Amino acid sequence: MTQVKDRAYWFEKRETLQIEGRAFIDGAYVDACKGATFCSYSPIDGQPLATVAACTDADVNLAVAAARRSFNAGVWADLPPRERKAALLKWAALMQAHLEELALLESLDSGKPISDTTGGDLPGTIYCLEWFAELVDKVHGEVPAIDPQFFGTVTHQALGVVAAVVPWNYPLLMAAWKFSPALAAGNSVVLKPSEKSPLTALRIAGLALQAGIPAGVFNVVPGDGSVGRALSLHLDVDCIAFTGSGKVGRQIAANAASSNLKRVWLELGGKSANIVMADCPDIPRAAASAAAAIFANMGQICSAGSRLLVQRAVADELIAELIEAAKGYQPGHPLDPQSVTGSIIDRIQFEQVARYIDIGKREARLLAGGNALSLAGEGAYLEPTIFLADANARIANEEIFGPVLTVIVFDTLEEAIAIANQTEYGLAAAVWSSNIDTLRTATRALKAGTVWGNCYDELVDMNFPFGGFKESGNGRDNSAHALSKYTELKSTIIRCG
Numbered sequence: 001m002t003q004v005k006d007r008a009y010w011f012e013k014r015e016t017l018q019i020e021g022r023a024f025i026d027g028a029y030v031d032a033c034k035g036a037t038f039c040s041y042s043p044i045d046g047q048p049l050a051t052v053a054a055c056t057d058a059d060v061n062l063a064v065a066a067a068r069r070s071f072n073a074g075v076w077a078d079l080p081p082r083e084r085k086a087a088l089l090k091w092a093a094l095m096q097a098h099l100e101e102l103a104l105l106e107s108l109d110s111g112k113p114i115s116d117t118t119g120g121d122l123p124g125t126i127y128c129l130e131w132f133a134e135l136v137d138k139v140h141g142e143v144p145a146i147d148p149q150f151f152g153t154v155t156h157q158a159l160g161v162v163a164a165v166v167p168w169n170y171p172l173l174m175a176a177w178k179f180s181p182a183l184a185a186g187n188s189v190v191l192k193p194s195e196k197s198p199l200t201a202l203r204i205a206g207l208a209l210q211a212g213i214p215a216g217v218f219n220v221v222p223g224d225g226s227v228g229r230a231l232s233l234h235l236d237v238d239c240i241a242f243t244g245s246g247k248v249g250r251q252i253a254a255n256a257a258s259s260n261l262k263r264v265w266l267e268l269g270g271k272s273a274n275i276v277m278a279d280c281p282d283i284p285r286a287a288a289s290a291a292a293a294i295f296a297n298m299g300q301i302c303s304a305g306s307r308l309l310v311q312r313a314v315a316d317e318l319i320a321e322l323i324e325a326a327k328g329y330q331p332g333h334p335l336d337p338q339s340v341t342g343s344i345i346d347r348i349q350f351e352q353v354a355r356y357i358d359i360g361k362r363e364a365r366l367l368a369g370g371n372a373l374s375l376a377g378e379g380a381y382l383e384p385t386i387f388l389a390d391a392n393a394r395i396a397n398e399e400i401f402g403p404v405l406t407v408i409v410f411d412t413l414e415e416a417i418a419i420a421n422q423t424e425y426g427l428a429a430a431v432w433s434s435n436i437d438t439l440r441t442a443t444r445a446l447k448a449g450t451v452w453g454n455c456y457d458e459l460v461d462m463n464f465p466f467g468g469f470k471e472s473g474n475g476r477d478n479s480a481h482a483l484s485k486y487t488e489l490k491s492t493i494i495r496c497g
């Protein structure tokens, strides 16, 4: 008989969950050199969840040295591509076999609803790893037509040691967006998860070894920002791939420049505009999509549709539908499979979002939500919140990174595009219209790395690069373009005869 996976099931599973908090360096779980630890609290109820190694520069040095040794020894980079592919696919299969355990760990560590981690984060992570594994033996170079006395090729070569520094909003998925292409390209990796959500990264490191990924090729160093800083300054790191805030991204770029000019790839913040024209083909659908675009994952999504721009003629109708749709995103206990949203990552982020809600109450009109909820112990839960604001309001321009939507009314398409493009960000945007010319004009004019027409973030497909224009960063995650960023291009020219 199939067991019902209700709240009791996940609570029971939590009781027997073994949590690994040690760093993973050179193929083994180890304490931090100085023996220091920090406590990882669950945002679900604010209770201690695990004791985690607090790595420092000394641990970073060990991890980078192990990565370098493995790279130089060729145990990964020089494997026949089909063998690298097989190991990565085996790793993905092990994650699949441990999906419930990893999903539960992710929910406990990040406050995400279990329905998201089982249905989104873990399948997305596995899909990403499989997609890049499948690419390993399909990489081709170029043979230019040149002077017949010469033979020349243009090939991709692994960089060496890649550091990945990632945030807490999709702990495992954001990590996979970095380590999958970096490993597929033949690099060795040192991963620094967020101190707010380090546990799944640590767990999958053991699975990597089990899958046959050699010691030293995949290392995980938990700790605070100082660990990321040490990686950004390290002279033996060839590339640092970062997802997080613009403030830290700038520091990483400056540290890379002042050390060894390591390659820097930055995926940063966003304040994405979702534009609904009066000729929108389906207002209820647009409203439902707009609610999902900002309230899913408690609004903690870099590409969240945090600004809803609506043309005046349909504003009242859209807002009424939106307020109804928002009711579907009331937070619930993350271990209840019925919950669609859960807890904010921690009290610090909760306070930051609450401050923006206070600002919104002063500068804009509150249409829905705006309150904290008390669901479990010291957990951090916020109602889905909607404001109607002027395009220049602070809440219409600054990234809040929480369940707060700002609605702005406009009159013309030109005005909407100008508002959409006015922030320093350029991560994503959308436009809803029945007119192909309007869709074409808007999608061309919107300054964003991803632009949707008549939908918002509905397609999960690794073929599409993800990243930003302007201060949302540089480089792209996902797609074959992401593989190239973890390689150097080499021109080889041989004189023949």
Ligand code: NAD
Pocket (backbone or CB within 6 Å): 165, 166, 167, 168, 169, 170, 174, 192, 193, 194, 195, 223, 224, 225, 226, 227, 228, 229, 230, 232, 243, 244, 245, 246, 248, 249, 251, 252, 267, 268, 269, 270, 301, 302, 399, 401, 427, 467, 468, 472, 473
């Ligand atoms: P953050 O910048 O505070 O931290 C990100 C990571 O950097 C963490 O692992 C942290 O420990 C580390 N870090 C902190 N200080 C550092 C330093 N001086 N040097 C090196 N590393 C350091 O960001 P966050 O709060 O974890 O995440 C939220 C931010 O991430 C938001 O701005 C969001 O928009 C952005 N984000 C962007 C994307 C994207 O793909 N563009 C995806 C998810 C999140």
